[in-house]
Amino acid sequence: MxxxxxxxxxxxxxxxxxxxxxxxxxxxxxxxxxxxxxxxxxxxxxxxxxxxxxxxxxxxxxxxxxxxxxxxxxxxxxxxxxxxxxxxxxxQAQSPLPFEVNRPLELLNIKLDTILDHRAFALRHPKINAIFKIEAELVHAFREFLRKEDFLEIHTSKIISQGTEGGTNLFPIQYFETQAYLAQSPQFYKQMMVGAGYERVFEVGFVYRAEDHATSRHINEYLSLDFEMGFIDSEKDIIDLEIRLLRYIFESIKKNCANELKLYEVDLPTIEFIPQIQFKEAREILKKYYRKELLTSDDLDPEAERLLCDYAQKEFNSEFIFVTNYPISARPFYTMPYDETYSRGFDLLYRGMEVTTGSQRIHNYQLLVNNMAKFGLNPQDFEFYLEIFRYGMPPHGGLAIGAERLTQQILGLKNIREASLFPRDRYRLVP
RNA sequence: GGGCUCGUGGUGUAGCCUGGUCUAACACGUCGCCCUGUCACGGCGAAGAUCGCCAGUUCAAAUCUGGUCGAGCCCGCCA
The missing domain is CATH 2.40.50.140 (Nucleic acid-binding proteins)
Known part of the structure; x- marks a missing residue:
């Protein structure tokens, strides 16, 4: 039978x-x-x-x-x-169980640490289980949309010799007789693949950040949803594509994960319009409406991100807001400048948290080399990356979405670790 | 890297400030018995914790002090 x-x-x-x-x-x-x-x-x-x-x-x-x-x-x-x-x-299952998985989570009130210590077992709880069905749908929709837009899925190495930004936040690893690092981003490789002639590429893969932070929105290994595309006019093309991408992802989740969303009592909005404000406007808005002065002159702190989302909600009825034209000083060397002070780099904030960073990139070889020097980097160390720029690189740009962060915000999870099957943080290496 | 908070049966908490009556309480779970419509089932009974660990103060420490290990949050930084 x-x-x-x-x-x-x-x-x-x-x-x-x-x-x-x-x-x-x-x-x-x-x-x-x-x-x-x-x-x-x-x-x-x-x-x-x-x-x-x-x-x-x-x-x-x-x-x-x-x-x-x-x-x-x-x-x-x-x-x-x-x-x-x-x-x-x-x-037969041994008794007692680590905890109950057949009662509403709210009644159980299990500590996150207990859930993570018994991760596989904890996933038997339907509500905990649902998180990864949502996340799988999110990733699937990301792939499906980009494939329809003629993007090629690539898989680049996570073992690298140099970091994207110079090498501070990298995990060193022993690679036979030489020092290597775990990749903090597929940035260089995806740009190289645009130059390789694929024009449009995307990658879904873990990236590693050796940052010594301990917060509810950071883990040291996270799933990065990256894409990069050539022949753009400006970063606006990237932003426009992301809006359509997010719309597709949200619709897919709504359609295919209705039961899971119901467990979290989440009603996903239909994405119509996402406001875009320049960084300097953002600073003025914070001052004018919230009497908040940014402590650092070139970046938003977490409170500023929450306030700007509050502004987007009130002014535009949007849970999302793009902050564009970040100061050059806040962005990596490959970011295309907008003017003397500002860049073509942007962030997307969602329900108070940064979920995407993107930009138009520098495609001119000489400008890129000069910029590296300004950032204190030695171009000779990045020859593997720079080569393709000498042989005709189209204007291009791209972005990265943090998969766990997006899942966390969609479901209203308190801690990003809930959205990672086996989170790696400063103190957790098991399971 | 800086700041704050917390460690008590399997799970989640109370007790800690104001040491003794804590032989550590409560809820859920577990085990046993009863129950033909439960769905957070119900009733009766039972087992299960030397209160993270080490040292100190004291006649006396879950409770006070120091250290240590573990956990959580915020900030910096970032997705």
């Missing part, structure tokens, strides 16, 4: 099915017992009326096979339940 998934049960009303899964909950009332069975597709109530069926070894979270007949039953959750004919214990 072939296994039937929980979500397929409605097709089998009146016919015996074989179900396999985990015992989500067992409610023993005496002569009638209810067993909630969970598989990858959902949870179904089964009812045990036959007193000869032995439930003594059937503990919560045990793996079982159940033969039974699906029936319409008004009293059952969802209107359908399976009357059990036979139950077989496949693998």
């Amino acid at each position: 072939n296994r039937v998934l929980v979500r397929e049960i409605p097709q089998y009303i009146g016919n015996e099915v074989l179900l396999k899964g985990w015992v989500h909950q067992l409610r023993r009332l005496g002569k009638i017992n209810f067993l909630l069975l969970r598989d990858r597709s959902g949870i179904v109530q089964t009812v045990i009326l036959d007193p000869t069926i032995d439930l003594s070894k059937i503990d919560q979270e045990s793996v079982v096979a159940i033969w039974g007949i699906p029936k319409k039953e008004a009293q059952a959750p969802g209107g359908i339940e399976v009357e059990v004919k036979r139950i077989e214990l496949i693998e």
Whole structure:
């Protein structure tokens, strides 16, 4: 007999099915017992009326096979339940469990640390499980949209000899007899692939930041959603594409993850218009509406990001806001200047947090080399990157989206670690 | 790198300020018995923690002090 998934049960009303899964909950009332069975597709109530069926070894979270007949039953959750004919214990779960996974998370109030210490087990909780279905859909939609836009998916090395910005935040690794580093960004390689003639490329991959921070929005290994495209007129082309990309991602999640969104009581907005303000305007807005002076003259602090999103919400009814034309001093050397002071670099803020950084890049070889010198970098160390710029580089630009951050903000998670299966931070290397 | 907060059964908390009556409480879970419609099932009973670790103060430490290890948040920096 072939296994039937929980979500397929409605097709089998009146016919015996074989179900396999985990015992989500067992409610023993005496002569009638209810067993909630969970598989990858959902949870179904089964009812045990036959007193000869032995439930003594059937503990919560045990793996079982159940033969039974699906029936319409008004009293059952969802209107359908399976009357059990036979139950077989496949693998018993030890007791006690690390914590409960069959009650609302809000009632359990489990510490994040406990969840992460028991990560695989914790994912059995439907609400925790849902996070990674959303994230998978997000990444899938990112790929699907860009492929439709004629982008090529690339996979570049995460083992590098030089950092993008000079080498401060890099994790050193021993690479045979030489020193190497874990990549903090696919930046150089994706630009090189534009120059290689692919024009439009994207990459989904982990990147590594050896920053000694401990906050709810930083992890040391995160999934970077990158794209880079050639023959643009300005960074506005990148921004326009990102708006369409986000619209596509949000619509995909809404369409394919309705149940998961419901668990978090999230109602994703339809993205129509995203306001764009220049950095210097942002500074004025902060001063005028919030009486806030930026402590650093060339970047936004977290409070400023929250305030600007508040402004976007009130003025434009948007949860997103682009901050454009950041000061040159706040941006890496490859960022295209806008004028003497400002660059063609931008950030996207979403619900108070930075989720994207992008820019038009410098495509002129001489300008790029001169800029490296200004930033105190030695062009000879970056010859591998610079070469293609000598042989005809089109105007280009791109951006990177932090996948965990976007997921965190979509679901309103308190800590980015919740959106990473196996987060790596200053103190966590296991599991 | 700077600042603040927290470590008590499997899970989450109370107790700590104002040491003794803490032989450590409560909720959920676990185990046993009862229950034919539960769905945060219900009822009765039971087990389970030397209060992160080390030292000190004291007649007496979960409680005070110092150290140590672990955790969380904010800032800098960033996605």
